Amino acid sequence: MKIVTKAFLRYIPRRPVLSMLQVFGVACGVAAAVGMAFSSQASLASFSRAVAFLAGRATHTIMRPAGPMEEKVLVQLMTDPDVEKFSPIIDRRIQLKNGAFLRVFGIDPFLDRNLRPAFVTISFIARRRAAEAVSFLFDQKSVFIDSGVAAQWGLTQGATIKTKRGDFTVAGIFLNPSGDPLMLMDISHAQNIFDLAGRIDRIELILKSDAKTFKSRWEKGFIVQAREQKTAVLNDMLTAYRLNLEALSLFALFVGVFLIYNTAMFGVVSRKKDAGILRSLGARTGEIVFAFLAEIILFGILGGVIGGVLAYFLTQILTVLIGKTISSLYFFVAPEAPSWSWLFIVYGAALGCGASIAGGIFPLGELSRIDPVTALQGRVRSRNEAAAMLKAAAGGSTVLFLSLVFMSAARSNVYWGFAGAFLLLCSASIITSLVLIGISPLLKITLYYIGGITGKIAAANIRANLSRTAVAIAAFMVALSMLVGLGSMIGSFRSSVQWWMNSQLAADLYIALSADIEVPEAFYNEIKRIRGIGGIDTYRNVQYLYNGVMIRIAAVNAAVLQEFARFGWLEGSNESWHSVKTGCVIVSESFYRRFGLRSGDTITLNGVDGPAELTIAGIFYDYTSEHGLIMMDRSTYLQLFNDHTIDSVAVFITKDNPHRAAVMESVKLHAGRANLPVATQKEMHSSILSVFDNTFAVTRSMRIIAVVVAFFGIANALLTLFIERQREFGIYRALGFSTLQVAGMTVMEGAAMGILSFVLCSIVGTALAFVLIKVINLHSFNWTVFYHFEWNPYLQAAITALLASLGAALYPVWRICRLYPQMQIREE
Numbered sequence: 001m002k003i004v005t006k007a008f009l010r011y012i013p014r015r016p017v018l019s020m021l022q023v024f025g026v027a028c029g030v031a032a033a034v035g036m037a038f039s040s041q042a043s044l045a046s047f048s049r050a051v052a053f054l055a056g057r058a059t060h061t062i063m064r065p066a067g068p069m070e071e072k073v074l075v076q077l078m079t080d081p082d083v084e085k086f087s088p089i090i091d092r093r094i095q096l097k098n099g100a101f102l103r104v105f106g107i108d109p110f111l112d113r114n115l116r117p118a119f120v121t122i123s124f125i126a127r128r129r130a131a132e133a134v135s136f137l138f139d140q141k142s143v144f145i146d147s148g149v150a151a152q153w154g155l156t157q158g159a160t161i162k163t164k165r166g167d168f169t170v171a172g173i174f175l176n177p178s179g180d181p182l183m184l185m186d187i188s189h190a191q192n193i194f195d196l197a198g199r200i201d202r203i204e205l206i207l208k209s210d211a212k213t214f215k216s217r218w219e220k221g222f223i224v225q226a227r228e229q230k231t232a233v234l235n236d237m238l239t240a241y242r243l244n245l246e247a248l249s250l251f252a253l254f255v256g257v258f259l260i261y262n263t264a265m266f267g268v269v270s271r272k273k274d275a276g277i278l279r280s281l282g283a284r285t286g287e288i289v290f291a292f293l294a295e296i297i298l299f300g301i302l303g304g305v306i307g308g309v310l311a312y313f314l315t316q317i318l319t320v321l322i323g324k325t326i327s328s329l330y331f332f333v334a335p336e337a338p339s340w341s342w343l344f345i346v347y348g349a350a351l352g353c354g355a356s357i358a359g360g361i362f363p364l365g366e367l368s369r370i371d372p373v374t375a376l377q378g379r380v381r382s383r384n385e386a387a388a389m390l391k392a393a394a395g396g397s398t399v400l401f402l403s404l405v406f407m408s409a410a411r412s413n414v415y416w417g418f419a420g421a422f423l424l425l426c427s428a429s430i431i432t433s434l435v436l437i438g439i440s441p442l443l444k445i446t447l448y449y450i451g452g453i454t455g456k457i458a459a460a461n462i463r464a465n466l467s468r469t470a471v472a473i474a475a476f477m478v479a480l481s482m483l484v485g486l487g488s489m490i491g492s493f494r495s496s497v498q499w500w501m502n503s504q505l506a507a508d509l510y511i512a513l514s515a516d517i518e519v520p521e522a523f524y525n526e527i528k529r530i531r532g533i534g535g536i537d538t539y540r541n542v543q544y545l546y547n548g549v550m551i552r553i554a555a556v557n558a559a560v561l562q563e564f565a566r567f568g569w570l571e572g573s574n575e576s577w578h579s580v581k582t583g584c585v586i587v588s589e590s591f592y593r594r595f596g597l598r599s600g601d602t603i604t605l606n607g608v609d610g611p612a613e614l615t616i617a618g619i620f621y622d623y624t625s626e627h628g629l630i631m632m633d634r635s636t637y638l639q640l641f642n643d644h645t646i647d648s649v650a651v652f653i654t655k656d657n658p659h660r661a662a663v664m665e666s667v668k669l670h671a672g673r674a675n676l677p678v679a680t681q682k683e684m685h686s687s688i689l690s691v692f693d694n695t696f697a698v699t700r701s702m703r704i705i706a707v708v709v710a711f712f713g714i715a716n717a718l719l720t721l722f723i724e725r726q727r728e729f730g731i732y733r734a735l736g737f738s739t740l741q742v743a744g745m746t747v748m749e750g751a752a753m754g755i756l757s758f759v760l761c762s763i764v765g766t767a768l769a770f771v772l773i774k775v776i777n778l779h780s781f782n783w784t785v786f787y788h789f790e791w792n793p794y795l796q797a798a799i800t801a802l803l804a805s806l807g808a809a810l811y812p813v814w815r816i817c818r819l820y821p822q823m824q825i826r827e828e
Contacts, residue, residue, distance in 0.1 A: 026303025030352045035314030043322040050180040056116030063202035065606045066542040067643025082214035085114040085206040090190040097162040102183045106190025135171045143168045144184040146176030221608040296360040304352020308344035321697045396431035414779040428764040433470035458748040476757040480797045484765025487793025489772040495788035503566045507650035512676045519646040532663035534654040535560035551628035555637035564652040571599045572618020579617035586618040590782035591628030607640035626781035743813045754805025
């Protein structure tokens with residue numbers, strides 16, 4: 001056993017380049033899967049740390065259903081028998097002059113130290129830092145920042161932070177393990193800075209054991225949320241995104257396993273003659289299989305270790321992209337990329353070894369069935385092709401049927417949709433060899449037309465070596481299908497968002513779109529007097545906890561939107577606005593799909609005066625929240641929540657107004673005096689599309705990784721064919737084929753495999769796009785994406801297929817040009 005194993009392993013140093021290629025093939029597959037898994041875990045862990053750190057010891061939170069609450073509530077809490085400790089909070093965002101955002105916590109340092117002992121480390125009331133304490137308490141421009149912010153922008157105590165709400169002085173620096181960039185200020189100063197006189201965002205509490213009686217006393221006009229409930233609600237907001245990250249990791253692993261299978265098959269082919277020699281010398285089949293298994297495990301471990309290292313560097317990029325996406329869509333996080341850990345090596349080695357063994361099962365089975373004479377010949381033609389094709393057809397059809405069954409079950413759980421998508425790719429991979437047999441006559445005619453007899457031989461070689469070429473084409477097809485499918489889904493989604501913007505966001509000017517700015521009612525009353533304005537929509541968007549889900553409520557001017565906007569309606573029409581003006585609401589498609597409520601149904605919202613029932617007048621298409629959006633007239637909103645805040649203003653100017661430019665300049669002039677930013681419709685739409693494009697940065701990166709991974713599959717297949725056919729190349733040369741002709745034959749084989757991969761991926765990728773749009777996206781995010789055909793993903797796939805396949809042929813061509821005919825014939 002040891003002698004046979006040693007004889008096998010001596011092959012590795014004899015061919016270092018090929019051995020390195022095999023190891024690197026495993027490493028790429030491992031790096032993609034491990035890198036995505038660690039990056040998503042780091043981003044979600046950052047979110048969990050931020051929630052835990054900022055919650056401190058608080059057991060519950062009390063707040064208004066929507067908007068800020070009156071600070072006079074504090075007086076009532078002081079005498080509540082169930083309240084042990086409490087601390088009022090102002091929780092806002094502030095934008096720096098460089099465009100970045102900081103989270104601002106306005107706290108009462110004397111009350112807050114009971115709930116957040118971590119903040120005690122600031123010690124701003126300690127005698128030894130009396131000067132800082134006085135500054136923090138009495139200077140409105142004095143703040144504390146966390147050490148991460150200080151390090152990022154090189155700030156020290158006494159430095160100035162320039163924001164769009166003025167300049168602030170750093171009075172001290174504190175440790176913040178949450179990773180969320182944080183700035184602390186006294187709550188009274190925060191009220192002045194954010195124009196919240198007499199109001200606070202929420203109150204955090206430590207309740208005594210009996211929380212039920214407390215909730216019963218405060219249920220009218222307030223929301224009392226336990227710490228666990230709040231964490232669960234926030235986690236629920238990330239469920240769909242987390243699921244998609246996991247799916248991307250599995251897609252990368254799926255392509256990686258294909259590559260590892262190619263690598264194992266390549267090892268079998270390249271060692272087949274060695275196995276034949278050892279068998280003829282008396283070695284048993286089991287010994288040879290064990291020796292090859294040892295080689296597979298060695299390559300798997302080495303590739304896994306290298307893949308683990310590559311995964312670490314990959315996480316430095318992916319973590320940033322994932323953090324930006326979560327910040328754009330949900331809430332701000334600033335995850336730190338995972339620091340180096342031996343877990344990268346451990347997970348990488350385990351995954352590489354396990355996947356290599358799984359990928360090597362079939363090659364090992366083939367090796368065990370080869371008799372010594374056949375193995376010494378170095379090349380095996382497939383036998384019983386008809387039976388094999390029948391099995392492929394039956395297997396592919398069965399897997400495709402299971403795929404359809406799983407996708408139909410996606411309504412109950414979207415995981416079934418992902419399983420269906422995986423099985424769709426599996427079924428396409430299984431029947432790839434069958435498809436290649438069917439189109440081989442056409443391929444032979446095409447290559448003969450292009451390259452003459454060498455092209456015809458190249459086509460015949462692809463057909464004759466299906467056990468190698470079909471696997472490589474299938475792996476490349478899967479990667480390119482991801483490129484086409486994900487690209488088509490993103491393109492269709494982008495087109496749907498553009499349609500939604502053009503119909504729903506049709507104002508000429510948008511004022512104060514920034515997250516940290518509110519529009520004074522005085523400004524709204526001022527611009528109403530500008531002549532030439534057709535209508536002004538005041539917009540307020542708040543989070544609202546509805547049946548345990550954090551949805552959004554939007555307050556709008558229904559009369560203005562009825563005249564100037566043209567919503568896309570799933571149920572209802574523009575006439576639905578009449579009902580909205582009289583106290584009804586309209587809901588987004590995502591709200592309807594999540595809660596199952598349609599037009600004519602009623603919803604119960606908890607307002608400041610208690611529960612109120614509202615009738616749904618229509619369902620509209622929306623892409624702002626997958627959790628649901630309720631839209632109502634501003635008058636209804638004020639009656640329910642007594643919140644007069646205006647987040648932004650949309651100004652509509654009648655299209656036939658000859659003085660449109662002058663009216664727009666007048667509005668901009670008034671906004672400039674009030675220090676309110678103004679964006680045109682074009683700028684607004686560009687900003688939304690920019691956020692959209694950044695959201696899919698992770699998806700695009702994984703598409704690239706998948707293509708790189710599959711590139712090695714094509715390279716391995718061509719190398720396998722090269723090693724199997726060295727004697728054949730010598731015969732070609734002896735028959736008069738020039739080096740250029742034989743090299744051209746290899747190039748055409750590579751190009752043909754790339755073209756075949758593209759043809760197959762165009763079909764499978766389009767099917768995958770429909771699965772992503774009509775099944776996974778619909779049931780993950782509860783909104784409809786309209787399919788829109790775009791050439792770009794297909795063009796990218798075609799160029800990638802051709803360049804990758806030609807690039808993969810370079811090394812075999814170089815080897816062909818180096819070998820002498822005598823050495824090749826002597827092999828015979």
